[in-house]
Amino acid sequence: MSSNSGATGATSGAGATSGPSATKGARARAREEVTVAIKDEARRQLAADGAAKLSLRAVARELGMVSSALYRYFPSRDDLLTALIIDAYDSLGAAAEAAHAGAAGEEPVRRWTVVCEAVRSWALAHPHEYALIYGSPVPGYSAPASTVEAAARVGRLLIDIVRDAHRGRGIALRPLPGELRTEGERIAADLAPDLPPEAVTALVAAWAQLFGLVGFEVFGQFNRVVEDRPAFFAHAVRQLADGVGVLRLS
Numbered sequence: 001m002s003s004n005s006g007a008t009g010a011t012s013g014a015g016a017t018s019g020p021s022a023t024k025g026a027r028a029r030a031r032e033e034v035t036v037a038i039k040d041e042a043r044r045q046l047a048a049d050g051a052a053k054l055s056l057r058a059v060a061r062e063l064g065m066v067s068s069a070l071y072r073y074f075p076s077r078d079d080l081l082t083a084l085i086i087d088a089y090d091s092l093g094a095a096a097e098a099a100h101a102g103a104a105g106e107e108p109v110r111r112w113t114v115v116c117e118a119v120r121s122w123a124l125a126h127p128h129e130y131a132l133i134y135g136s137p138v139p140g141y142s143a144p145a146s147t148v149e150a151a152a153r154v155g156r157l158l159i160d161i162v163r164d165a166h167r168g169r170g171i172a173l174r175p176l177p178g179e180l181r182t183e184g185e186r187i188a189a190d191l192a193p194d195l196p197p198e199a200v201t202a203l204v205a206a207w208a209q210l211f212g213l214v215g216f217e218v219f220g221q222f223n224r225v226v227e228d229r230p231a232f233f234a235h236a237v238r239q240l241a242d243g244v245g246v247l248r249l250s
Contacts, residue, residue, distance in 0.1 A: 037063055039084060039087065081138060089151045092153070094153075102114070108168070116210055116233075162244055165245075171196075171244070173196055181197070187200050198245075202245065210240060
């Protein structure tokens with residue numbers, strides 16, 4: 001009798017598990033699958049036509065969906081663009097962080113170089129996504145604050161590397177010109193208040209130059225100018241490390 005009662009209880013429990021909770025889980029999985037399909041098709045259209053021509057109706061048509069159904073996932077083109085931008089920044093950030101983790105324990109200049117090379121490699125492997133986040137602005141679109149956290153991942157790594165160098169062997173600081181002192185102090189207070197303004201100002205310049213170097217290669221500006229691009233890039237990023245004062249051990 002007690003055995004039958006236990007079996008009944010177990011059956012009841014299993015039934016409860018396979019009820020509303022399981023249905024909710026299946027719906028969540030289905031929604032996630034459709035969301036991934038929408039993003040994948042949007043990326044295909046980005047590669048073919050560019051971000052400016054991205055259209056929710058065109059995405060829905062290619063997926064065999066009615067537009068009203070797609071709007072339940074992304075209410076507007078800008079919402080879809082924002083999701084793609086965050087994904088691209090996160091993918092780039094993850095690649096840079098993985099490279100940095102692989103160089104754990106190495107001298108700061110080596111870690112700096114590894115992170116910069118990971119940025120370049122990711123950009124060359126994902127040129128259309130790189131163009132979305134570092135190319136021409138999309139007409140009529142303004143990136144919301146929700147993109148900032150993902151966009152900062154590479155910058156945070158570079159700051160951490162310089163911070164470690166500053167706490168270790170030190171960094172070779174170059175003085176700021178007087179007219180830049182106030183602005184340098186403001187930038188340092190915003191980004192890395194524990195670092196000298198000279199270092200943070202140089203970091204911002206190096207960050208811009210890094211993505212300028214990568215952009216020139218991705219968008220073809222180095223064609224017929226630089227042939228051995230890996231060697232050129234490696235030399236350039238070492239110069240950027242010098243510019244932020246990261247000292248070499250050798």
